Amino acid sequence: MARAQAPLTRDPAPVRWGLRVVAVVYVVLLVAWPTYLVFENALKPGLGAMLDGLRDPDVAHAIDLTVTITVYAVLINLAFGLTVSLLLVRYDFPGKRLLSALLDVPLSVSPVVVGLALVLVYNGQDGWFGPTLERLGYQVIFSTPGIVMATVFVALPLVIREIVPVLEEIGDEQEQAARSLGANGVQTFWRVTLPGIKWAVVYGVVLALARSIGEFGAVKIVSGNVVGQSQTATLVVEETYQNFQQQTSYAVSALLALVAMVSLVVVAVLRPKEHKS
Amino acid sequence: MSIHVDGVSKRFGDFVALDDVSVDLPTGQLTALLGPSGGGKSTLLRIIAGLETADTGTVTIEGREATHLPPQKRNVGFVFQHYAAFKHMSVAKNVAFGLEIRHRPKTEVKKRVAELLELVHLDQFAHRLPSQLSGGQRQRMALARALAVEPSVLLLDEPFGALDAKVRKELREWLRRLHDEVHVTSVFVTHDQEEALEVADEIVVINEGRVEQVGTPDQLYDAPATDFVMGFLGPVTRLGGAQVRPHDIEVSTDPGQPGAVPGRVVRLLRVGFEVRLWVETAPSEEPVSVTVTRAHQRQLALGEGSAVWLSPTSDATRVDAVV
Numbered sequence: 001m002a003r004a005q006a007p008l009t010r011d012p013a014p015v016r017w018g019l020r021v022v023a024v025v026y027v028v029l030l031v032a033w034p035t036y037l038v039f040e041n042a043l044k045p046g047l048g049a050m051l052d053g054l055r056d057p058d059v060a061h062a063i064d065l066t067v068t069i070t071v072y073a074v075l076i077n078l079a080f081g082l083t084v085s086l087l088l089v090r091y092d093f094p095g096k097r098l099l100s101a102l103l104d105v106p107l108s109v110s111p112v113v114v115g116l117a118l119v120l121v122y123n124g125q126d127g128w129f130g131p132t133l134e135r136l137g138y139q140v141i142f143s144t145p146g147i148v149m150a151t152v153f154v155a156l157p158l159v160i161r162e163i164v165p166v167l168e169e170i171g172d173e174q175e176q177a178a179r180s181l182g183a184n185g186v187q188t189f190w191r192v193t194l195p196g197i198k199w200a201v202v203y204g205v206v207l208a209l210a211r212s213i214g215e216f217g218a219v220k221i222v223s224g225n226v227v228g229q230s231q232t233a234t235l236v237v238e239e240t241y242q243n244f245q246q247q248t249s250y251a252v253s254a255l256l257a258l259v260a261m262v263s264l265v266v267v268a269v270l271r272p273k274e275h276k277s
Numbered sequence: 278m279s280i281h282v283d284g285v286s287k288r289f290g291d292f293v294a295l296d297d298v299s300v301d302l303p304t305g306q307l308t309a310l311l312g313p314s315g316g317g318k319s320t321l322l323r324i325i326a327g328l329e330t331a332d333t334g335t336v337t338i339e340g341r342e343a344t345h346l347p348p349q350k351r352n353v354g355f356v357f358q359h360y361a362a363f364k365h366m367s368v369a370k371n372v373a374f375g376l377e378i379r380h381r382p383k384t385e386v387k388k389r390v391a392e393l394l395e396l397v398h399l400d401q402f403a404h405r406l407p408s409q410l411s412g413g414q415r416q417r418m419a420l421a422r423a424l425a426v427e428p429s430v431l432l433l434d435e436p437f438g439a440l441d442a443k444v445r446k447e448l449r450e451w452l453r454r455l456h457d458e459v460h461v462t463s464v465f466v467t468h469d470q471e472e473a474l475e476v477a478d479e480i481v482v483i484n485e486g487r488v489e490q491v492g493t494p495d496q497l498y499d500a501p502a503t504d505f506v507m508g509f510l511g512p513v514t515r516l517g518g519a520q521v522r523p524h525d526i527e528v529s530t531d532p533g534q535p536g537a538v539p540g541r542v543v544r545l546l547r548v549g550f551e552v553r554l555w556v557e558t559a560p561s562e563e564p565v566s567v568t569v570t571r572a573h574q575r576q577l578a579l580g581e582g583s584a585v586w587l588s589p590t591s592d593a594t595r596v597d598a599v600v
Contacts, residue, residue, distance in 0.1 A: 174362075174364070176355070177357060177361040177363070178374070179328070179348040180326055180351075180353060180423075181378060182352075183349055184349055192363060196364065198365075
């Protein structure tokens with residue numbers, strides 16, 4: 001028992017080094033080395049050739065589509081996430097715990113199932129809601145709205161789970177003070193609440209962004225994977241890889257990995273500075 | 278009357294926080310809402326501020342019916358126990374908040390903020406963040422912030438509750454002096470009777486959701502209306518069926534006075550310049566607590582086991598116990 005309570009630094013050197021080696025080896029074998037290989041393979045023919053691969057019309061369209069989908073999905077999740085977080089932390093209502101539990105469903109349910117569920121509801125032939133929408137002129141499944149919905153769904157909890165603990169921690173006294181000083185609800189939100197949770201929002205957005213760019217399973221089912229139309233970047237990776245166009249596959253993979261890594265690094269670099277000042 | 282509260286009740290579930298409370302808080306004075314924790318005094322303050330709504334009853338501020346106004350339309354300043362500083366803003370920005378919300382011209386805001394920071398002795402900390410200030414400094418900043426909008430009433434909820442004893446004492450003396458300078462109608466909540474007696478012009482004693490008594494510190498201390506007020510404002514003991522303050526009991530070593538109660542000193546404790554005695558008057562009753570000066574104790578040669586006769590002094594504050 002006494003052993004377990006001692007601070008980690010008191011552990012004998014072999015234990016400390018042993019733990020470090022395990023951690024480093026684990027991360028290298030599982031994350032760093034495979035990711036590095038993607039970049040190495042993508043760049044093997046040279047940077048110019050890699051960029052040429054990305055300029056292929058079908059690939060470029062897929063990347064465009066991914067950007068569009070990601071922008072919509074992140075904006076929707078940001079607006080929805082802020083609203084739901086405020087609702088969960090600042091208000092009491094019946095069914096609050098149920099709502100909170102439901103918000104975690106996207107984390108536990110496989111994206112493929114999500115895709116299938118959306119198809120069942122919104123498909124134009126025998127969907128529960130799809131034919132009505134299609135008669136009104138909106139095609140959801142096999143089209144951009146469906147892909148956005150699938151992406152929003154899988155990235156749904158990320159913004160909320162970042163904001164909720166911070167909102168709870170800062171409490172509502174600052175907001176009450178703002179109200180007593182003459183600020184209305186909107187002014188209080190922009191001047192007091194939002195600056196207080198700024199970094200949680202940024203972090204949530206980055207996580208949602210990375211998740212949205214990388215979503216595959218749900219999107220594959222919902223989009224129909226039509227080349228040059230509803231095919232996203234992750235779907236290009238799979239298809240080109242299976243069609244023996246590995247070079248294109250590596251190039252797109254490297255791009256996807258790079259965007260996610262850069263956004264995480266930028267936030268990690270910015271965030272501690274804010275705390276020190 | 279600056280604030281007029283009429284028939285206000287408030288329940289939280291089954292708990293009755295305020296039960297038909299009516300009270301008038303006079304203009305320009307510093308009033309204390311005094312009472313034990315959970316007695317409803319903070320709830321009353323928050324209802325006046327509009328941070329809480331009353332179930333029944335009305336609140337009038339400066340002649341204006343305010344019962345259903347949102348807090349931002351009441352023109353009250355509110356100071357919180359835990360400061361509620363805007364953590365991401367500098368001290369100057371915190372103080373300027375209310376003025377910027379009201380879109381006052383920049384030069385005016387700057388001038389007013391400088392004045393207020395000087396008033397609360399924080400002028401050299403204008404560009405710091407609240408996290409770089411001590412608790413006392415943060416509370417002074419919160420006060421300047423509340424005063425900036427020139428509120429018709431300043432409400433303070435246990436303003437010194439989170440500070441350590443020494444700073445608390447300094448700050449309450451400072452608040453008294455500040456109030457004498459600024460003269461804004463102020464109401465502060467406290468559970469510390471010494472704080473209320475020292476700082477307030479008028480005290481409203483609140484217990485279990487009801488107003489027990491309203492009066493100046495002298496009135497309350499010298500003529501408590503109820504057992505509770507007497508007990509809450511200072512130490513009490515029971516002598517011959519009445520509540521008396523331990524320092525209002527005369528001790529003699531012979532049965533001189535008619536009606537004096539005989540007893541025997543069972544315990545004696547010296548605390549600085551005063552000596553506390555516990556006198557047993559009847560075996561079945563709680564010993565009577567008596568406070569005498571050190572000189573008096575020496576003069577009478579009082580010790581454990583001494584036989585004494587107790588009687589209330591002629592000007593003693595007493596409340597006949599309701600049995």
